[in-house]
Amino acid sequence: MRPDLIEEASSLAPWSGCAFVPTMGALHEGHASLIRSAARGSRPVVVSIFVNPTQFGPSEDYARYPRTLEADLVTCAAAGAAAVFLPAIETIYPRGIDAAREDAAHLSLPAVATQPGLEDACRPGHFAGVVQVVSRLFELVRPAVAHFGEKDWQQLRVITDMVEMHPTRFDGLRIVPEPTVREDNGLAMSSRNRYLEPGQIEAARGLSRALQVACAAQHPGTAEALMHGTLEEHGLEVQYAVVRSAQSLMPVHGFEAPTRGLIAAKLGNVRLIDTMALPIWR
Numbered sequence: 037m038r039p040d041l042i043e044e045a046s047s048l049a050p051w052s053g054c055a056f057v058p059t060m061g062a063l064h065e066g067h068a069s070l071i072r073s074a075a076r077g078s079r080p081v082v083v084s085i086f087v088n089p090t091q092f093g094p095s096e097d098y099a100r101y102p103r104t105l106e107a108d109l110v111t112c113a114a115a116g117a118a119a120v121f122l123p124a125i126e127t128i129y130p131r132g133i134d135a136a137r138e139d140a141a142h143l144s145l146p147a148v149a150t151q152p153g154l155e156d157a158c159r160p161g162h163f164a165g166v167v168q169v170v171s172r173l174f175e176l177v178r179p180a181v182a183h184f185g186e187k188d189w190q191q192l193r194v195i196t197d198m199v200e201m202h203p204t205r206f207d208g209l210r211i212v213p214e215p216t217v218r219e220d221n222g223l224a225m226s227s228r229n230r231y232l233e234p235g236q237i238e239a240a241r242g243l244s245r246a247l248q249v250a251c252a253a254q255h256p257g258t259a260e261a262l263m264h265g266t267l268e269e270h271g272l273e274v275q276y277a278v279v280r281s282a283q284s285l286m287p288v289h290g291f292e293a294p295t296r297g298l299i300a301a302k303l304g305n306v307r308l309i310d311t312m313a314l315p316i317w318r
């Protein structure tokens with residue numbers, strides 16, 4: 037059945053208490069699995085589709101970000117979404133995009149958003165935009181639970197901490213992490229995989245391979261060196277390839293658990309990220 041389309045914030049009231057899956061569209065099997073998982077609960081599932089300008093840097097892919105609404109609605113329906121929220125930019129940012137960008141710069145962010153050497157180093161301002169749009173969506177939709185993929189591990193940590201910092205504002209909202217969905221060849225699913233040429237897929241597999249190699253390492257330092265080596269062998273330009281505390285995203289010194297490997301690497305103009313839980317080192 038085709039989900040209800042919600043275009044006005046005033047039509048959201050009956051959906052308060054829903055299970056919510058915020059997205060930027062260009063839905064793939066990873067999103068479908070988030071929606072299916074949300075639909076296994078007892079609450080109706082609302083998916084939002086909104087390409088948020090304030091989380092893109094000036095030289096990033098906001099204008100060319102894939103917009104595939106008709107196919108997205110089919111995916112939402114098949115995965116069990118009851119409604120799809122398609123806000124206009126004015127609904128999210130009533131004072132306009134320039135004012136919104138300025139507001140984002142003044143937001144106070146959870147500490148995990150700015151841990152050195154991770155996303156903030158490569159995409160300054162990105163998490164301010166994410167926190168801004170996600171908190172606005174939460175306030176409009178008023179969900180009881182919201183599902184986020186583990187592939188964007190730092191984003192998941194930022195949003196979880198943001199909600200914990202403001203329990204009253206988000207009214208007891210629970211954030212549910214969902215496992216990364218991979219292609220058979222190991223590549224983590226991402227809307228940006230559409231930018232890859234067929235000949236680049238083998239190189240893109242370097243991210244998941246590097247993380248698998250890190251899983252077998254005996255020490256965090258060795259894991260980082262092995263990840264760098266594997267990424268470079270695949271012709272990827274490494275932005276970071278690190279082992280961090282899964283919770284605080286701080287560097288680990290051998291005895292902290294749980295830990296995660298986190299990678300961002302570029303293949304030409306395409307930026308890819310991936311992450312895996314790593315074993316506990318003793």
Ligand code: PAF
Pocket residue numbers: 058059060086088091166169170188191
């Ligand atoms: O992960 C995403 O697609 C986006 O960052 C989100 C959470 C929908 C906010 O725009």
